[in-house]
Amino acid sequence: MARKFLPYFYILPLLAFIAVFTYIPIATSINLSFREWDFMSATKPFVGLENYQLLLTSTEFWNSVKITAIFAIISVPLRLALALMAASFLTSEKFAPRMLRGAFFLPSVTSTVSIAVVFSWVFSTDYGVANALLKHIGVGKIPWMQDPQLALLVLILVNTWKQIGYDIVIYIAGLQAIPQELYDAAAxxxxxxxxxxxRVTMPLVMPTTYFLLVISVIEAFQVFTIVNVMTHGGPASATDMLVNMLYRVGFTLFDIGTGSALAVLLFILLIALSLIKSRVIGRKVHYEA
Amino acid sequence: MKLENPVQSLFALLFGLLFLSPALYSIWLSFQTADAYYAGGLEFTVDNYGRAVGQYHFARYLLNSVIVSGIVTVGGISIATLAAYAFARFRFRGGDLLFGAVVATLMIPSHISLIPNYLTLAKVGLLDSYAGLILPAMASAFATFFLRQYIRGIPRSLDEAAYMDGATSLQVLWRVIVPLSRPAILSMALFIFIGEWNSYIWPLVAIGKDDLYTLQVGLARLYRINPGEGVIDWPLVMAASTISILPVLLGFALVERHLVRGITMGAVK
Incomplete structure (x- = not known):
């Protein structure tokens, strides 16, 4: 009876792609993380935990972890605070708030490479707008992209500019779900x-805040494009975030073993964060006001 | 403050322009000559676009991006709709488990498959090809999840009426489910298209030949190879950048509502 098998045929294409390009690669990565390989040689000798050991004792890895953590610690609260503030002005469906929402949202659908290129120009030392504006108030040329701390700060700003529209849209949905009676009562x-x-808004958008918090931390750990285009991880590894290190180790040093070990560590970390999202948040964070 | 009176509206408009000013100014810059720009003057030209499209191959990159994103969108939405229909309307052994396996991929960071996918495609000789860009992007778990929820909201009595008329299950999908899911399908198609149009890390590793670069990889390279001698030719780079965002900007103006609805539905249950 063919009918019994129909649903399997319908899901087959999806499952085939997912198996080949998502699930099997996880196993491949784990396997490769225990081996030494450079893409070329005929053998891939098993080296046990050596790649992990190497990684966890290298300053390079901990530098990446530190920078990625700093990025998350600064950028996430910044995004959420600005987004909630903007969203609370933009909940109405009138023309002006809708236009402004559209303006905020636009960068989040725009190509990250374009954004990175545009901001490379904005913050370029000699011909950039940032320094041109600063000149008017008497500040000398600032080497934004050449200074380790400033370069990371610029990346955080660019990422915030790109992502904040998404946060705002989600916050608006959260705010619109708050019953008007509560505001009336407060008034x-x-x-x-x-x-x-x-007393009213903050506690009631808490679930939205936690959702965005976890999403944006996960995102911070996957930032790559702006780093690759704007700084290449420099100056002096000051912006060498985790995925940039993964790309570097895998595709410029061709150290597949170490690259895979790094990918597996990143995978474990992000899965843990995702589980926090679905477990803890589902239970703990509900209207407590 | 609700931004409703004219003064506040004007303020909102100005604020929006200010927020977008880096992007707007970059478009403005793309119409200036480099010589005048570096000399502190102002002189307009469309020559930057001519050079980007001709000398620097952006016509080819644009074509590549359109082909790859187009096929990924059509293929991805078809695959997702078909699977969503099965998950929404059929009870079958292992169905819940398999659906769980699909949804679980939403948690899996794509970077874990970067090296393995590179190896897989190298093995079958598909690096440096359209297929190599397209195949790994074909499964959209999010679209599948979203469409399944949507289809479950369509009354089953409509399916049953069609079955009574002798329709097959594929006919039910095509004649009943798809027309009624059009807004959701459109939202998800856009979602897939924008994601693919803007994707960077995969095309960066999978493609090494200039004539197969997508706009994003081509733009990043144009900026890196630095065609101006010593100084970057910013007006040229901005023309290339404008070419690579224009289709999305135009599309966005048309469908902002659909897009926002799709994104919000995914986040707020």
Missing amino acids: VDGGRRFHVFR
């Missing part, structure tokens, strides 16, 4: 604007 009680925000 009757004579709540001042800031007070209402703290």
Whole structure:
């Protein structure tokens, strides 16, 4: 009876692609992470945990972890705070707020490479807009991309500019779900604007905040394009975030074993974060106001 | 403050322009001559676009991006719709488990498959080909998940009426489910298209031949190889950048609502 097998035929193409390009690669990565290989040689000798050991004792790896963590610690709260602030002005469906929402959202669908190139120009030392503007207020040329700390800060700003529209859209959906009666009640009680925000809005958008928090931390650990285009991890490894290191080790040093070990560590970390998202958040963070 | 009176609206408009000013200014710059720009003057030209398209192959990159994103979108949405239909409408052994396996991939960071996929495609000789760009992008778990939820909201009585008329299950999909899911399918198709259009790391590793570069890889390289002698030819780079964002900008103006709805539905349950 063919009908019994029909649904399997319908899902077959999807499952085949997922198996070949997602699930089997996980196994391949784990396998390769225990081996030494350079893409070329005929053999891939088994080296046990050596790649992991090498990685976990290298300053390079911990530098990457540190930089990625700094990136997340600065950029995530920045994004969420700015987004919530903007969203609370933009919940109405009138023309002006919709236009402004569109403006904020535009960069999140624009190519990251273009954005990275445009901001490379904005922050270029000699011909950039940033320094041209600073000149008007009497500040000398700042070597944005040549200074280790400033370069990381620029990447954080660019990432914020690109992603904030998404955060705003999600926050608006969260804010629109808050019943108007709660605001009315707060108004009757004579709540001042800031007070209402703290006592009504903040607690009630908590689930949205946690969702965005985890999503954006996960994203921060996967930042690659802006690093690759704007800094190549430099100056002096100051922006060598984890995926950039993975790309470097795998595709410029051709150290497949170490690259795979790094990919596996990143995988474990991000899966753990995702599980936090679906478990803890589902349970713990509900309206407590 | 709700941004409703004219003064506030004007303020909102200005703020939006200010926010987008780096991008707007880059487009403005793309119409200036490099010589005047570096001399601090202002002189307009469309020559940067001519050079980007001709001398620097951006016509070819544009074509590559259109082909790859187009096929990924059509193929990806078809595969996702077919699977979503099966998961939404049929009860079959292992169905829940398999659906779980599909949804679980949403948690899996794509970078774990970077090296393995490179090896897989090298083994079958598909690096440096359209197929090498297209195949790894064909499965969209998010679209499948989203469309399954949507299809489950369509009354089953409509399917049954069609079956009564002697329709096969594929006819039900094509005549009943697809027309009724059009907004969701459109949202997801856009989602897939934009993702593929903007994708960077995979084309970067999978393609080594200039005539197969996508716009994103071509643009990153143009910026890196630095065609101006000593100084970067910013007006040229900005013309190339504008070419690579234009299709998405135009599309965005048309379908912003659909896109926002799709994204919000995915996030807020």
